[in-house]
Amino acid sequence: MAFEGLTEKLSSAFKKLRNKGRLTESDVKEAMREIRLALLEADVSYKVVKDFIKAVTEKAVGTEVLESLTPAQAIVKIVNQELVSLMGGGSAKITIASQPPTVVMMVGLQGAGKTTNAAKLAGLMRKQNGKRPLLAACDIYRPAAIQQLEVVGKQLDIPVFQMGQENPVTIAEAAIAHAKKHGNDMVFLDTAGRLHVDEALMEELQAIKQAVQPSEILLVVDAMIGQDAVNAAKAFDDALDIDGVVLTKLDGDARGGAALSIKAVTGKPIKFVGMGEKLDNIEVFHPDRMASRILGMGDVLTLIEKAEQQFDMQKAQELAEKLKKNRFTLQDYYDQLVQVKGMGSMDELLGMMPGLNAKALEGATINEKALSRTEAIILSMTPQERENPAILNSSRKKRIAAGCGLQVVDVNRLLKEFGMMQQMTKQMTKLSGKRRKGKFGK
Ligand code: GDP
Numbered sequence: 001m002a003f004e005g006l007t008e009k010l011s012s013a014f015k016k017l018r019n020k021g022r023l024t025e026s027d028v029k030e031a032m033r034e035i036r037l038a039l040l041e042a043d044v045s046y047k048v049v050k051d052f053i054k055a056v057t058e059k060a061v062g063t064e065v066l067e068s069l070t071p072a073q074a075i076v077k078i079v080n081q082e083l084v085s086l087m088g089g090g091s092a093k094i095t096i097a098s099q100p101p102t103v104v105m106m107v108g109l110q111g112a113g114k115t116t117n118a119a120k121l122a123g124l125m126r127k128q129n130g131k132r133p134l135l136a137a138c139d140i141y142r143p144a145a146i147q148q149l150e151v152v153g154k155q156l157d158i159p160v161f162q163m164g165q166e167n168p169v170t171i172a173e174a175a176i177a178h179a180k181k182h183g184n185d186m187v188f189l190d191t192a193g194r195l196h197v198d199e200a201l202m203e204e205l206q207a208i209k210q211a212v213q214p215s216e217i218l219l220v221v222d223a224m225i226g227q228d229a230v231n232a233a234k235a236f237d238d239a240l241d242i243d244g245v246v247l248t249k250l251d252g253d254a255r256g257g258a259a260l261s262i263k264a265v266t267g268k269p270i271k272f273v274g275m276g277e278k279l280d281n282i283e284v285f286h287p288d289r290m291a292s293r294i295l296g297m298g299d300v301l302t303l304i305e306k307a308e309q310q311f312d313m314q315k316a317q318e319l320a321e322k323l324k325k326n327r328f329t330l331q332d333y334y335d336q337l338v339q340v341k342g343m344g345s346m347d348e349l350l351g352m353m354p355g356l357n358a359k360a361l362e363g364a365t366i367n368e369k370a371l372s373r374t375e376a377i378i379l380s381m382t383p384q385e386r387e388n389p390a391i392l393n394s395s396r397k398k399r400i401a402a403g404c405g406l407q408v409v410d411v412n413r414l415l416k417e418f419g420m421m422q423q424m425t426k427q428m429t430k431l432s433g434k435r436r437k438g439k440f441g442k
Contacts (some may be wrong), residue, residue: 003256004033007296009038010079013301017072028060043226044258047088048264080291087287092244094125094268097215101134101189103176105212107205107218108387109232110193113400115145117186117220117274119152119245120282124184124272126158134184136175137162138208139192149190156279159184168192168204169211174213189214202239209240217242218271221262223253230261237266247285248274254293262321293427298334331386333418337371376404377389389415 013034020027032053039049056078059065065074096102104117122133135153137160139145146162153160159182161175172189179187191208196199209217210336219242221229229247236242245262253259263269270285322328330431378386380403385392392400392415402407 001258003254003259003294004040004256006038006042007039007294008258010035010294011296014076017075018336020072021358022076023066023071024413025061025066027056028066028075028374030091032057032060035079039260041345042255042260045227045230045257045261048261052086058064058403063242071367074396076295080297083294084094084287086264087285088263088269091284091286092271094218094271095215095243100348101184101213102131102180102216103178103189103212104186104216104218105172105189105191105208105214106218106220106246107207107236108193109222110127110142110195112193112222112232113246113274114220115139115148115190116152116277116279117246117248117272119149119156119158120274120279121272122186122188123156123220123279124282128357132184132238133158133186133188134175134182135160136187136189138168138171138175138189140165140168140171141192145190145192152279167323168179169207169278172212176253180209198234202236204241215428218244219247220248221258222249223256223258223273225249226257230265233262233266233268237268240344242266242268244269244271246270246272246274246282250274251276251281259290289292292315294416328403328422329387330381330389330418333421334375334386337375337378341371341375348374360385362403373404373410374404374414377401377406377411437440 004276015030016034017023017027017031035056036049036053036389039052040046056075059078059082062073065071065078067075094102094104104121106114106121106142108114116136122131122135123258135149135158137146137149140147146164150160150162161178162170163171163174163264166174168191175187175189179185189208189212191205192201207215217240219233219236221233223229225232227439231244233245245266245268247259247262247270250259259270259273273283273285275283322332377400380400387401392411397408397411401411
């Protein structure tokens with residue numbers, strides 16, 4: 001989970017403040033010392049931390065804050081605002097060329113995630129903006145780079161342009177010509193990377209930039225390498241004047257230093273974040289939502305967006321009706337499970353819930369296992385059994401357990417849970433019915 005270490009330490013600093021009630025300047029100083037340490041441990045660059053603490057302290061020691069009724073809350077608010085502005089304020093978009101195709105050049109060190117994220121981004125632009133992207137294989141050095149791009153392109157059903165080991169500038173130019181001819185309004189150039197920043201690589205990238213004048217140069221950096229990612233960003237920006245950053249592997253980054261330092265150090269915004277290996281694990285970067293996640297206040301907006309994308313609203317209405325009439329079946333239960341799973345891993349979803357810290361997430365993986373088990377059991381049932389679990393006698397249960405590789409007790413447990421849920425909805429419907437009729441004095 002992203003940022004769990006930082007979130008935990010910041011929460012503990014704020015908790016101490018809250019416990020104090022009235023605050024003095026020295027309480028604030030002590031809290032700032034803890035926040036400073038937390039940020040340094042998160043691998044945020046030293047100068048960024050220094051400026052951040054200075055800005056927060058100046059605002060926090062104002063009489064207005066210290067004398068407010070909830071000074072600790074006022075300080076959390078200031079930290080939140082400063083985190084948002086540290087990460088760039090608003091979210092930044094890709095520049096779309098006035099004459100198609102829009103050419104996006106993906107650059108970065110080897111292994112940062114260029115190839116994967118070129119495809120992810122092409123998929124996102126198709127889904128959100130109705131674009132018709134083309135992927136172009138300009139990495140002619142790494143064995144299998146072209147094949148890798150073809151594999152991800154195929155998975156997303158996005159065309160891939162390649163010319164084998166031809167000169168990368170020639171490939172880029174030919175890809176753009178190909179896009180014009182075939183009606184592709186966006187071209188993503190997957191360029192070569194090296195293990196370290198080196199001159200030959202920068203010269204090659206500069207030559208491509210010169211030749212095709214891309215609308216956007218996006219630097220792909222791996223969040224897990226912390227300050228090294230920030231240094232790489234600086235080097236690439238000096239050589240190529242990049243337009244923005246795609247920060248990948250945030251799902252595995254417990255510290256968060258890169259996310260917090262890149263904008264301040266390079267002046268260039270993070271535009272997208274990679275949150276997992278799957279090809280739809282990419283999100284537009286919203287500094288305000290990220291600040292909220294870092295402070296353990298969740299990210300309800302992203303959660304709602306995910307739900308809206310994933311859930312069929314018409315179906316949700318039907319389900320609500322079924323629940324009311326107490327006709328919610330195991331098939332409905334299964335459909336719900338599949339939709340929830342489609343929203344992302346439990347770990348990721350819980351991380352967006354307000355008030356949940358890393359400790360609360362420890363059991364999350366187990367729950368995910370339980371979900372898969374439930375899914376497997378329901379899948380082993382016949383449609384008739386899913387509609388009417390009452391017909392499940394012991395021989396049917398045995399068959400179901402054998403079908404999904406589990407035990408009869410597992411089947412029984414699921415049925416018990418389902419039964420309890422039905423009971424609960426029955427009671428809730430009754431209660432809400434009574435309330436509507438004014439029996440509770442409302
Ligand atoms: P390239 O050398 O820059 O083209 O990097 P690749 O696209 O080949 O990615 C390197 C590895 O990182 C691959 O195994 C990807 O699946 C993985 N990867 C890329 N983005 C993410 C991400 O957001 N999260 C995780 N966990 N893995 C990622």
